[in-house]
Amino acid sequence: MHPGSCCWQKGDNVTEEKSKYIIVGGSAAGMAAAHTIRLHDWKGPVTVLSEEPDTPYFRPLIPFLVSGKKCAEDMVLAGCGPYTGRDIFVRTGARVESVNTAEKTVSVQGNGGMAYEKILFATGSRPYIPPEIKGTDAAGVFALRTLAHAKNMAKRVEISDHAVMLGGGLLNLKGAFALLERGLKVTLVVYSPEVLSQLMEPEDAFLIRKALDTAGLTIKTGCSATHIIADSTGVTGVALDSGDEMSCQMVCIGKGVRPNVEFLDGSNVRIDGGIVADRYTACNAPDTFAAGDVAVTFEPVSGDRIMTALWTNAVEMGRCAGRNMAGVKTAYSGTFGILNATQVADEPFVSMGLVHTTNHDFEVYRHATETTYRKVVFNPGGTRLIGAIFIGDITNAGLYRYVIREKMPVMNIKRYIIDHTLHYGHFVTGKN
Amino acid sequence: MSQPKEIFVKTDRCVGCLSCTIACAVEHSKSKPLFGAISETPVPKSRVYVQWVEPEGKVPLVCRHCEEAPCMYACISGAISRDENGVVITDKDKCIGCWTCVMVCPYGVIGRHLEEHKAYRCDRCPDREIPACVSACPTGALVYDTVDSFSGKVRKHASRELLLAEGG
Numbered sequence: 146m147h148p149g150s151c152c153w154q155k156g157d158n159v160t161e162e163k164s165k166y167i168i169v170g171g172s173a174a175g176m177a178a179a180h181t182i183r184l185h186d187w188k189g190p191v192t193v194l195s196e197e198p199d200t201p202y203f204r205p206l207i208p209f210l211v212s213g214k215k216c217a218e219d220m221v222l223a224g225c226g227p228y229t230g231r232d233i234f235v236r237t238g239a240r241v242e243s244v245n246t247a248e249k250t251v252s253v254q255g256n257g258g259m260a261y262e263k264i265l266f267a268t269g270s271r272p273y274i275p276p277e278i279k280g281t282d283a284a285g286v287f288a289l290r291t292l293a294h295a296k297n298m299a300k301r302v303e304i305s306d307h308a309v310m311l312g313g314g315l316l317n318l319k320g321a322f323a324l325l326e327r328g329l330k331v332t333l334v335v336y337s338p339e340v341l342s343q344l345m346e347p348e349d350a351f352l353i354r355k356a357l358d359t360a361g362l363t364i365k366t367g368c369s370a371t372h373i374i375a376d377s378t379g380v381t382g383v384a385l386d387s388g389d390e391m392s393c394q395m396v397c398i399g400k401g402v403r404p405n406v407e408f409l410d411g412s413n414v415r416i417d418g419g420i421v422a423d424r425y426t427a428c429n430a431p432d433t434f435a436a437g438d439v440a441v442t443f444e445p446v447s448g449d450r451i452m453t454a455l456w457t458n459a460v461e462m463g464r465c466a467g468r469n470m471a472g473v474k475t476a477y478s479g480t481f482g483i484l485n486a487t488q489v490a491d492e493p494f495v496s497m498g499l500v501h502t503t504n505h506d507f508e509v510y511r512h513a514t515e516t517t518y519r520k521v522v523f524n525p526g527g528t529r530l531i532g533a534i535f536i537g538d539i540t541n542a543g544l545y546r547y548v549i550r551e552k553m554p555v556m557n558i559k560r561y562i563i564d565h566t567l568h569y570g571h572f573v574t575g576k577n
Numbered sequence: 578m579s580q581p582k583e584i585f586v587k588t589d590r591c592v593g594c595l596s597c598t599i600a601c602a603v604e605h606s607k608s609k610p611l612f613g614a615i616s617e618t619p620v621p622k623s624r625v626y627v628q629w630v631e632p633e634g635k636v637p638l639v640c641r642h643c644e645e646a647p648c649m650y651a652c653i654s655g656a657i658s659r660d661e662n663g664v665v666i667t668d669k670d671k672c673i674g675c676w677t678c679v680m681v682c683p684y685g686v687i688g689r690h691l692e693e694h695k696a697y698r699c700d701r702c703p704d705r706e707i708p709a710c711v712s713a714c715p716t717g718a719l720v721y722d723t724v725d726s727f728s729g730k731v732r733k734h735a736s737r738e739l740l741l742a743e744g745g
């Protein structure tokens with residue numbers, strides 16, 4: 146028995162626990178939902194079932210464990226930011242094996258069953274390991290996703306001089322900087338013509354590339370790994386499709402993520418890539434909801450179905466699901482597939498909305514200086530802003546996001562957008 | 578508990594003298610008097626901004642400490658929280674300078690401290706009865722009041738509109 150749950154008798158005298166709300170997955174989406182439920186229903190038991198051994202933490206901080214700048218305690222979610230709700234029971238090491246939506250029960254690996262009234266699927270995603278790369282099970286091969294991974298990676302650093310990162314996305318860049326800080330030599334192997342190809346086009350990335358080169362990263366574009374070479378000590382090298390071989394003691398794979406949906410095999414919950422959620426974050430089975438990386442949702446500008454892999458989106462959708470579960474019907478406003486802010490080396494950047502413009506007839510404005518770059522993208526008629534990249538100077542990025550998301554007519558503010566001089570005052574005086 | 582006070586802006590009164598921004602920077606300097614403050618490195622930063630709108634509008638902007646603060650939910654490190662007075666605060670130690678909050682704040686009032694690689698914003702001057710910017714404003718364009726009291730006086734206030742549309 147745990148606080149937040151109670152026992153009930155089932156058919157053949159099997160005692161099963163029951164929690165009004167069950168949340169599968171205790172990370173951004175799941176914990177945001179749990180805390181939101183608490184705001185609207187202060188007494189219904191909320192139980193979070195989380196497969197990981199660690200209590201919920203801020204996942205994006207794990208590279209700092211590798212670099213040594215933060216320790217695990219600094220990343221704990223409970224009590225930080227908006228996560229201050231009480232009476233939320235988190236069971237760690239509790240993997241949900243299956244869900245019976247007719248009986249409204251879940252079965253927890255090695256731990257019997259549990260009944261619910263409402264359930265949220267917030268199982269997130271896991272790294273994709275391309276099967277065409279051979280030898281990825283060797284010691285010293287990582288795909289950074291969990292605190293446990295980060296701890297192992299930090300240990301491997303101690304016996305490594307050279308790390309090879311496969312994939313040029315943000316995750317690998319963050320990992321690469323953590324390793325550089327630990328004094329390793331780091332090589333990034335990127336299949337695309339340039340780094341960050343998911344977030345911008347090659348010509349948009351030149352300042353970032355320059356910053357990465359200056360920071361001491363070695364970058365090989367246009368090639369990929371075929372296999373990982375290992376002996377009893379673990380990884381000793383990587384073979385590339387170019388025929389080159391590099392010796393290294395560590396390999397990090399950053400090739401995107403895949404949703405964790407397997408636990409719903411055999412249930413009637415609709416899966417289409419991820420778990421399909423409607424505008425109210427509900428799934429097709431009664432009293433089931435989905436949020437976060439695992440959910441299929443929609444893009445507010447185009448209306449297209451998308452899946453995202455962003456903390457910010459997972460929290461927002463989790464909060465919406467929490468409201469709906471507690472009976473406060475709330476439509477979800479959708480998410481941009483691209484909504485990234487960060488700093489790589491000394492270069493801050495923001496990329497949001499629709500930014501891949503080659504072979505489209507969007508209205509695009511670019512502006513480059515020695516230290517800054519921006520690209521703003523309007524619809525073909527030039528009446529609405531649909532995407533923006535700011536590098537070097539990200540001033541007021543939030544306003545541009547707002548203009549995109551609300552599909553605001555831009556007639557009166559267009560030149561400020563193009564010149565990157567838009568500020569909130571333009572809205573205030575327009576209305577006064 | 579008495580209702581918490583907020584900083585309100587009367588845009589029609591602002592003459593763009595920047596007294597508020599100087600007072601804010603000084604208040605948040607290490608050596609509070611002005612002469613010490615201006616010689617500090619890094620230069621102390623203001624958390625209130627006066628924006629200019631053609632032809633001659635001036636708009637002071639400062640963190641609204643929004644009800645459903647988008648920055649707080651977006652922060653990927655748990656650095657942003659709300660204190661017991663309703664003030665949304667950024668914990669410098671926790672902040673990793675990822676700028677996610679800058680990307681989501683619809684008012685553009687989060688500053689980036691480049692030397693420290695940290696985000697900063699209005700903290701409502703915890704050591705003062707009345708925030709420094711409000712005290713410094715010579716025209717009464719900045720008002721420190723409770724929502725009820727202020728909105729009784731002026732309801733037509735645009736700075737809440739975006740927020741309402743955001744669901745705040």
Ligand SMILES: Cc1cc2nc3c(=O)[nH]c(=O)nc-3n(C[C@H](O)[C@H](O)[C@H](O)COP(=O)(O)OP(=O)(O)OC[C@H]3O[C@@H](n4cnc5c(N)ncnc54)[C@H](O)[C@@H]3O)c2cc1C
Pocket residue numbers: 169170171172173174175194195196197204205206207208239240241242267268269270271289290291316319405408436437438439453454455456457458459486487653675
């Ligand atoms: C190193 C790194 C840096 C990142 N940086 C950023 C960033 O700067 N900005 C940003 O927006 N995003 C960032 N992200 C992405 C962000 O962390 C994810 O998008 C976010 O964590 C998704 O949250 P979620 O709640 O949907 O799922 P997850 O965080 O994936 O959590 C799902 C949880 O469910 C558990 N689970 C899965 N299956 C089961 C089951 N059957 N039973 C019980 N539990 C289960 C998992 O173990 C996991 O703990 C980063 C990610 C990483 C790895």
Ligand code: SF4
Pocket residue numbers: 639640641642643646647648649665681682683684685686687698
């Ligand atoms: S979103 Fe902007 S205005 Fe609102 S609390 Fe955050 S920083 Fe302040």
Ligand code: SF4
Pocket residue numbers: 651652653654655656657667671672673674675676677678679695696
């Ligand atoms: S810059 Fe700091 S306060 Fe802002 S979102 Fe990132 S960690 Fe949070």
